Amino acid sequence: xxxxxxxxxxxxxxxxxxxxxxxxxxxxxxxxxxxxxxxxxxxxxxxxxxxxxxxxxxxxxxxxxxxxxxxxxxxxxxxxxxxxxxxxxxxxxxxxxxxxxx
Numbered sequence: 001x002x003x004x005x006x007x008x009x010x011x012x013x014x015x016x017x018x019x020x021x022x023x024x025x026x027x028x029x030x031x032x033x034x035x036x037x038x039x040x041x042x043x044x045x046x047x048x049x050x051x052x053x054x055x056x057x058x059x060x061x062x063x064x065x066x067x068x069x070x071x072x073x074x075x076x077x078x079x080x081x082x083x084x085x086x087x088x089x090x091x092x093x094x095x096x097x098x099x100x101x102x
Contacts, residue, residue: 074098074099
């Protein structure tokens with residue numbers, strides 16, 4: 001009897017935790033608009049997007065250098081997280097989609 005109650009309690013805690021994790025992850029998905037360019041020196045260069053409000057995000061993706069022009073604005077959707085770049089904390093976007101901004 002005690003094992004059954006303990007098992008039910010553990011399962012309910014696990015299911016509640018999984019549901020909460022899903023809701024938190026979706027809250028970290030953002031869309032920003034700005035100019036995409038490369039910053040830094042080899043081997044520490046990174047693709048970044050800078051918004052009109054001067055917010056910068058490092059883009060984490062498999063990009064080819066010739067695909068994106070620095071003279072255009074892009075709309076980028078991705079999962080936001082903080083990580084290190086060049087020894088400092090920076091906002092990173094794990095890119096889900098990127099498109100031309102009109």
